[in-house]
Amino acid sequence: MPVGLSLSGVSRHFDGRGGRVAALSDVSLEVAPGAFTALIGPSGCGKSTLLRLAVGLDLPDAGRVSVGGLSPAEAARKGLTGIAFQDAALLPWRSVEDNIALPFDVLRRPHDRARIADLIALVGLSGFEKSLPGELSGGMRQRVAIARALVNSPEMLFLDEPFGALDQILRRQMNVELQRIWMESRTTTLLVTHGIDEAIFLADRVVVMAARPGRIARVIDIPFPRPRRAELFGTPEFAALEAEIAGALDGH
Amino acid sequence: MAIRAIIALVLWEVVGRLGLVAGGALPAPSAIAIRFWADRGDYPMHVWATMQGAGIGFLIGNLVAVLAGVLFAVSPVAARLARGVNIAIFALPAIAIAPILTLMTTGMTPRVILAALGCYFVTMTATVTGITQTDARMRDVVRAYGGGRMASLRLVELRSAVPQILGALRIAAPAAVLGSILAEFGGGGRFGLGAYLIGSLGRADPARLWGIGLAATLLAGIGYAVFAVIAQRMTASTVAVTVAATPPAGEVDGPVWQRIALAAGSVLLPFALWWALIAASGAPAMIAKTPMALLDYLMLPNKAGERIWDALAQTLPITAVGIALGLGFAFALALGSVLRPGIVRAFMPVALVTQTMPLVALTPLLVLIFGRGPSVILWITVSVTFFPAFVTMAQGLQMVARSALDVPRAYGASAWTVLRLVSIPASAPYVFAALRLAVPRALLGVMTAEWLATGTGLGNLLNQSRGYLDYGMIWTVAVLSVLLSVFFYQVVVWIERRVLARLGMTTAA
Numbered sequence: 188m189p190v191g192l193s194l195s196g197v198s199r200h201f202d203g204r205g206g207r208v209a210a211l212s213d214v215s216l217e218v219a220p221g222a223f224t225a226l227i228g229p230s231g232c233g234k235s236t237l238l239r240l241a242v243g244l245d246l247p248d249a250g251r252v253s254v255g256g257l258s259p260a261e262a263a264r265k266g267l268t269g270i271a272f273q274d275a276a277l278l279p280w281r282s283v284e285d286n287i288a289l290p291f292d293v294l295r296r297p298h299d300r301a302r303i304a305d306l307i308a309l310v311g312l313s314g315f316e317k318s319l320p321g322e323l324s325g326g327m328r329q330r331v332a333i334a335r336a337l338v339n340s341p342e343m344l345f346l347d348e349p350f351g352a353l354d355q356i357l358r359r360q361m362n363v364e365l366q367r368i369w370m371e372s373r374t375t376t377l378l379v380t381h382g383i384d385e386a387i388f389l390a391d392r393v394v395v396m397a398a399r400p401g402r403i404a405r406v407i408d409i410p411f412p413r414p415r416r417a418e419l420f421g422t423p424e425f426a427a428l429e430a431e432i433a434g435a436l437d438g439h
Numbered sequence: 440m441a442i443r444a445i446i447a448l449v450l451w452e453v454v455g456r457l458g459l460v461a462g463g464a465l466p467a468p469s470a471i472a473i474r475f476w477a478d479r480g481d482y483p484m485h486v487w488a489t490m491q492g493a494g495i496g497f498l499i500g501n502l503v504a505v506l507a508g509v510l511f512a513v514s515p516v517a518a519r520l521a522r523g524v525n526i527a528i529f530a531l532p533a534i535a536i537a538p539i540l541t542l543m544t545t546g547m548t549p550r551v552i553l554a555a556l557g558c559y560f561v562t563m564t565a566t567v568t569g570i571t572q573t574d575a576r577m578r579d580v581v582r583a584y585g586g587g588r589m590a591s592l593r594l595v596e597l598r599s600a601v602p603q604i605l606g607a608l609r610i611a612a613p614a615a616v617l618g619s620i621l622a623e624f625g626g627g628g629r630f631g632l633g634a635y636l637i638g639s640l641g642r643a644d645p646a647r648l649w650g651i652g653l654a655a656t657l658l659a660g661i662g663y664a665v666f667a668v669i670a671q672r673m674t675a676s677t678v679a680v681t682v683a684a685t686p687p688a689g690e691v692d693g694p695v696w697q698r699i700a701l702a703a704g705s706v707l708l709p710f711a712l713w714w715a716l717i718a719a720s721g722a723p724a725m726i727a728k729t730p731m732a733l734l735d736y737l738m739l740p741n742k743a744g745e746r747i748w749d750a751l752a753q754t755l756p757i758t759a760v761g762i763a764l765g766l767g768f769a770f771a772l773a774l775g776s777v778l779r780p781g782i783v784r785a786f787m788p789v790a791l792v793t794q795t796m797p798l799v800a801l802t803p804l805l806v807l808i809f810g811r812g813p814s815v816i817l818w819i820t821v822s823v824t825f826f827p828a829f830v831t832m833a834q835g836l837q838m839v840a841r842s843a844l845d846v847p848r849a850y851g852a853s854a855w856t857v858l859r860l861v862s863i864p865a866s867a868p869y870v871f872a873a874l875r876l877a878v879p880r881a882l883l884g885v886m887t888a889e890w891l892a893t894g895t896g897l898g899n900l901l902n903q904s905r906g907y908l909d910y911g912m913i914w915t916v917a918v919l920s921v922l923l924s925v926f927f928y929q930v931v932v933w934i935e936r937r938v939l940a941r942l943g944m945t946t947a948a
Contacts, residue, residue, distance in 0.1 A: 268584075
């Protein structure tokens with residue numbers, strides 16, 4: 188069963204040379220089980236901070252974060268969460284299948300060979316099981332990272348700008364593939380991105396954040412039915428939503 | 440390349456045959472080869488003995504170094520506490536403690552310990568650097584799945600430190616050979632290349648000395664090559680061959696009293712270890728001197744202080760001159776290579792090859808050529824300081840951004856102006872790094888030369904005291920030379936911090 192993510196009254200600040208920076212100020216957000224939510228905002232709006240809090244890599248100064256009713260660290264130790272970072276973050280000395288198996292090693296679970304093989308097929312990397320990350324293209328590495336994020340059948344999936352380092356053409360292809368993969372698992376997903384089109388194409392709901400202090404500016408629902416096709420990018424409805432989100436990013 | 444090597448070999452043959460260098464001190468290659476063939480029965484046991492000492496020391500030293508490196512990477516407090524011990528191990532002139540090791544232990548042990556000490560620092564610092572420089576995103580992946588520090592070490596950090604550690608093992612291999620040979624110089628023993636070299640020094644047989652020297656160089660070079668190949672296989676990129684001269688900092692943010700306590704602990708820990716090792720060894724108090732016993736010895740009316748002052752007055756000036764010359768040449772050549780990049784191309788291979796040579800172990804060969812006067816000390820000191828200093832400075836200057844050099848050029852600056860405005864200021868961190876590296880090496884070179892050749896200074900005092908069974912003096916000279924080396928190292932660090940802070944630069948390796 189997919190679980191939900193809940194942030195209530197979360198604040199996090201950092202002390203720097205220029206004084207105190209409020210990375211997040213009193214942020215509340217509910218992500219329903221099974222929903223695909225995109226988080227978008229200008230750099231410095233605290234979206235990465237929010238994700239680090241939700242994954243348990245950082246702790247809030249105030250407020251509460253829970254994943255399926257547990258603290259993020261507990262949820263992670265129970266293997267409820269999966270994560271893919273920007274730039275893949277693969278271990279260069281591990282083959283594709285061993286990289287995908289890494290969460291099993293951390294969680295001290297036996298390697299589920301069949302699951303790994305299924306995921307490799309799902310992300311279209313059959314035949315590359317024994318390849319090292321250095322032998323793969325950027326897009327292939329990113330698919331390995333997605334497969335790794337899914338390997339422990341997580342109830343809650345975090346994607347931190349997973350296609351940020353790819354070019355526009357490859358990104359569109361990966362968006363279509365990610366939707367296909369997501370529709371098979373229907374895992375609760377939080378996608379952090381700075382691509383407006385990517386957010387609209389993939390999400391049920393787009394959360395627009397603003398900076399100084401980091402806060403949620405607007406939440407916009409995306410009505411398009413699934414499966415969404417690549418042609419959707421060119422429709423007037425899509426363009427209208429893009430304009431609305433761009434406006435929200437500018438503070439309207 | 441091959442043609443140049445052949446020309447050099449032919450020239451060497453001619454020079455050797457005609458006895459042009461110091462009345463035949465440089466024999467022809469063919470003469471060395473013939474002598475080597477005649478001595479072929481002797482070599483296996485000597486090579487084997489040195490290999491044994493160096494090999495066991497290499498294993499133990501690197502094992503301890505990796506474990507210590509992991510500890511220091513995980514715990515800044517441990518790194519801070521061990522700073523004193525680490526600097527002492529880095530700075531100690533191995534020849535100075537060889538007699539003590541021979542007194543306190545038997546058989547292979549002195550060789551093993553000196554070989555292990557030779558490996559420790561370089562591998563320990565590489566382990567710490569490798570672990571702390573692990574890609575933070577890889578660590579985050581492990582932490583995001585609830586993995587703690589141990590899981591991160593096991594799955595990510597140790598493995599990602601492997602290229603650094605292998606890079607260090609390359610340098611540690613020749614260091615282990617040198618350590619074993621120095622122990623053989625300082626502690627007798629029948630077999631081993633060092634013992635063979637010392638034993639053959641008395642006979643006027645340059646060809647044999649050269650044969651032994653080349654064998655020692657070859658042994659060290661093979662050790663280097665083996666790990667260079669392994670490192671190459673395991674990693675696509677190679678790590679720069681500069682020797683680290685900075686212990687892990689172990690920056691601890693805490694209240695002032697805590698930092699003072701750690702600093703004091705770091706100074707006291709080496710002495711506590713000294714004490715504990717003596718207590719553990721159970722050696723008789725007459726031979727094994729504790730710090731207190733040493734103070735008592737110095738209070739005796741035996742003119743010990745006077746003799747030490749005399750020895751210092753001989754050793755220190757020539758060490759300083761040697762460092763100044765070695766670093767001066769290295770600096771000039773490194774700067775010259777900015778104007779003429781050809782210098783680096785021609786010279787860097789030679790300088791890198793010397794990193795695989797146990798230079799100090801070749802002291803007897805230099806004695807042969809330059810005689811037993813003070814000039815031999817200078818030659819040794821300059822040669823052990825020049826090469827690593829040149830490598831450090833030349834590699835540092837190559838890191839200066841092209842664009843930084845192009846800006847003054849774009850305004851029509853001459854080559855000299857570019858040097859003055861950009862290259863010389865930019866080289867400051869590397870000059871200091873080279874100086875930190877040079878101080879202990881110079882002292883080791885000078886003391887070895889004094890011991891083996893000139894009969895002056897601290898090295899000679901050590902050798903004489905060995906003959907007189909003057910245990911107090913052996914300990915005093917050993918401890919004093921380590922303290923001196925650490926003291927000068929710290930002086931360099933102190934000046935370096937102030938100068939670099941003013942220039943807004945950070946410390947280089």
